[in-house]
Amino acid sequence: MSTPINVVITGAAGQIGYAIMFRIAKGDVFGCNQKINLHLLEIEPALPALNGCIMELQDCAFPNLAGVFPTANPEEAFKDADACFLIGAFPRKDGMDRSALLQKNGGIFRVQGEAIGKFAKKTVKVLVVGNPANTNCLICQHYAGASLKNENFSAMTRLDHNRMLGEIAARLNVTTDKVKKVIVWGNHSNTQVDDASHATVELADGVKAVYGALPQADLEGEFAQKIATRGGAVIKARGASSAASAANAAITQMRDWWCSTPEGDWVSMAIPVPDDEPYGIKKGIIYSFPVVVKQGVVEVVKGLECNAHIQAGMKKTEDELIAEKQAAYEALNIQ
Template sequence: MSAEPIRVLVTGAAGQIAYSLLYSIAKGDVFGKDQPIILILLDIPPMLPVLDGVVMELQDCALPLLKEVIPTDKVEVAFKDIDAAILVGSMPRKEGMERKDLLKANVAIFKTQGAALDKYAKKTVKVLVVGNPANTNCLIASKSAPSIPKENFSCLTRLDHNRACSQVAMRCGVSSDQVKNVIIWGNHSSTQYPDVHHAKVNLQGAETEAYQAIKDDAWLRGDFISTVQQRGAAVIKARKLSSAMSAAKAICDHMRDIWFGTKEGEFVSMGVYASGNSYNIPEDLIYSFPVQIKNSTWKVVDGLPVNDFSRAKMDATAAELVEERDTALDFLSQ
């Protein structure tokens, strides 16, 4: 184990998602089984006592790859020379809160974190934004870190992607690894479009188009889409808490793919910078596309045929993102 440790920052580190996430990172599930890690845990001052408990637990796991854990409430400590940033912490929507108020609060948070990335982080840092509204928070962080390439920023739609894979797999009676190339288009919100027009299902060794495998177009264009769109709310209703375990797993999947690449012939969903894509998505958005990753660099899978049904859904979620972006940029300029 001669590799230099990499510095990995997790924000909102005293929260639920981080609690499910940190063990997997420290154990080597994300950055590799022979990659030593220094974990930096950032949270707000009132959460520091909780963070101390998390640090104790990480120590008590006795994980050989974990070289150091640094809890802090200071951005200059948290963002210093980091290789990867997983920005989980954000202002959650409270009851009676307008989306506009939520955006305003989060613009302030991600402007600060973007500026800290710009000032203290390595220019090669890979930044994953998880905190909602994730697409727009990611855009604000990127705009606030002009010296870091836009391609280094992405937001999490892998949870939605995994949800869509799982729904198709259950419907076909196969395990989820027998489903590939589902797509989440657009915003990580209830307007997102889970699309299986290009998905394949392995049925008894034969690769079959998802629409052929399921043979139920009404379900695929109706309940399937709404189930994936509303899944987060359904989990909260049942658990009285958010979907922390599945979110943590999706974060691990997303970051591992950035580090090690996607499988040949497969693509995954990721919120990335919309620029020069072949799908007529407005520029200057963080929009979820199908991507393939090689050498830690993502590339949008261009040129997939889009039918009228898909087009309308893709445009609707883009319209929501444009509106969110414009509202957020007004706050950013204030």
């Protein structure tokens, strides 16, 4: 029997929290042989709804689920945490600009960052899902302090990565496992760079470059625009932001971070920019790169050739992240 690990879900009674907790308890992230304690953090008014979720978890009779601990206290939630899904955030409304989101969410991620730095394990993996995810992650990391390192933090761009896989597969009438090596560069926002220039697809007559199987102008135009604005399209269509697909993306990003990426492929993760500043991206922001993960260690894929269109987009999304950082730091009076 495995020793249980402590997994934190914030905003646990929300749509994404509800969609994710059952799959974590089932073993979709950490494996079918890993026992789990779920630490479910919510605000006080949401605790009654959270109790209903806990009833359902019990009714599912998951053999991996060792314990469930609901709380509104961040110190209790993050005590000895091994992995954290930071989902709880002020939700994006249709037409709401990102600066307003930064102000609303700064206080949330300050409190959580401080608690993580003081109470979580030093090996904790913190995945920020709540938007704007890159900058929320930066705020969380800042307030966690020197007790944790860059490798403890990432923000979720896996939803955009998965959207690329799904859209390419649909256009070529294949399943998504046939598509490999898509990239999301930069921010989880409308400026993100959805790059299929290195992607391949397995067709009936062999493995082909996606840039040959689909028109380059489309991949750098309408296709990229569709992926970058998909979140807004979902909000308009269903009246709420992505829930099941966001939960699935968080699951797949944490699973690859915890268990390693598949051989012969990479994934997109937003991480603190490494000291060697790959692709010329400056340190001090959380930026999405193509990465491979081996035994929990994240490495940026180096040496990829990027055309002028992609390079221009990479700089634009970097500039946006720098501006978001400045706005967030001003709002929180961080010097």
